Amino acid sequence: MRIALFLWVWLVCAGAVAAPVEPATLDRSTWPEQLTSPALFDVASRAEILAFAHALMVSEALDESALKQRLGLKIINVEAIDALRQRMWQRLLTNYNLAQQSCDQDASFCYYVDDMDSLREQAGKFAIADDSFYVAWAEPGREFHQRYLDEQLRMAALLPQISSEIALLGDQEVNGETMHDRLFLLTFDSGPTQLPGTTDWLTGYLRKQSISGIFFVLGNSLQVRLDKEGALALQALYKGQCVGVQGWEYRSHSHWKDWQDSIARSAALVNQVVPQRYVPLFRPPYGQRRADSGGFFEAQGMRVALWGIDAQDLATSLNGEQSAHRVLTLMLLWRHGVIAFHDTQDKVRTALPWLMNATSQSGLGWESCEALGER
Structure with missing residues (x-):
């Protein structure tokens, strides 16, 4: 039975990569x-x-x-x-x-x-x-x-063999679909970068804009900066922002036997280092998580934080401005929701200022980073 299941998943995965496609973007200058x-x-x-x-x-x-x-x-x-x-x-x-x-x-x-x-x-x-x-x-x-x-x-x-942000798996998950019209929440994955890096630029930029976002950190990356700089430096880094976890390392948590330890260790570290900025949210790498994980998150007092607007800034085919154009088009389409960037990508230095400038007079709002965990 296990062999048959493995072959099924393998076939699905093989199908998933058989015809890779470039992520969609739209040149907003055509509007x-x-x-x-x-x-x-x-x-x-x-x-x-x-x-x-x-x-x-x-x-x-x-x-x-x-x-x-x-x-x-x-x-x-x-x-x-x-x-x-x-x-x-x-x-x-x-x-x-x-x-x-x-x-x-x-x-x-x-x-x-x-x-x-x-x-x-x-x-x-x-x-x-x-x-x-x-x-x-x-x-x-x-x-x-x-x-x-x-x-x-x-x-x-590809559901249910390959989970993703496309569907909620239980009551412990949130994706921003219940947010109010014209409200958006910025989130950033896979940090922190090592000093000097994009994470430092980004948190400073957001503070200047009086906007807060959720930074989903990797435990091992946070530990490296903690060892080099100490807790006070990290508290200053994330001042005014929220910090959730993405696990100890960036890998799928759907078929990893140590997935629970990965999340628990990361959450404990964040709660120790930046307790005032910690939000009990887990952002699954690739959006992949186990369908039976609800009990674990409930016991940990955590929720799974997904997204509805993906900047696709990891794609080599998109530069920072193209990524921003994609985000704005999806903001117009869905009218509210959680936006996913990566603070490990330098593209965000171009994408976010462009996005802020393009929407500054459009009447939309930026949700407080604490709000997602409360929904």
């Missing part, structure tokens, strides 16, 4: 308006929602064989894909209705939508005319949403 008001944020949001809804509807016409071919997988979980589609449709309907509240200020992309049937109707016929003010965005936007949708469907297709 002809700056987001200089909440109403203009809504205009762009309505366009992204309708474009994604159109891509979602097109994907539903594919049979299982065609979907396997499109996703580059040999085995897919059709039930998980269908469940994801249903959740997406519900979020799109909610988000479009929120985005329509400013239609009296700017009616661009305002169509009659008051229920799921009318949203699907508008999504099915959504198109940008050749003489439209927004025509330069039309094809890049269509391509982005198809590729981004494929990213999401692919993760659902």
Whole structure:
């Protein structure tokens, strides 16, 4: 039985890497308006929602064989894909209705939508005319949403053999979907970097912006800095921020026999070094964790912190600005949520200032880092 299970997982994993795809991004310069008001944020949001809804509807016409071919997988979980589609449709309907509240200020992309049937109707016929003010965005936007949708469907297709941020596994998990409209939370994985490094620049930048984020640290990296600098330096480093854990080292915690020790050791170290900044949250590397881990986290007084907007800043194909463009497009689409960057990537030095500048007048807000663990 164990051999058969191993072969099954191996086949799924082999399918997962059989057709690697580059992460989706969208050049925001193709959008002809700056987001200089909440109403203009809504205009762009309505366009992204309708474009994604159109891509979602097109994907539903594919049979299982065609979907396997499109996703580059040999085995897919059709039930998980269908469940994801249903959740997406519900979020799109909610988000479009929120985005329509400013239609009296700017009616661009305002169509009659008051229920799921009318949203699907508008999504099915959504198109940008050749003489439209927004025509330069039309094809890049269509391509982005198809590729981004494929990213999401692919993760659902691999459930439950390969867990990810695409679905919650229990009550001990949070992903930011219950946050209020226009509220976003910044999170940063895999630090701290060694001095001098991006973590130091980033925490200083956030303090200057009066914004807090959650830094999910690796226990071994934190221990190295503690040994070199001492606790007071680390307390100064994370002043005004929150610190969660990502385990002792960056590796999947779904099939690692020492996963519990990895989390418990890291949490104990953070609680010892920066007790005032510690939040009892675990960010699983690669989003992978065990389906039966809920009891462990409950006993530890911890929750699993996932995300809904992935900057994909680990991808070599994206530079910092392209990563920021991806994040902004997904902020317009989902309208709230948890954003995942890596403070081990120098790209964030470009991505975050660009993002702050692009959204400074758009009426959105940055959630306090303590809020996620309270939800």
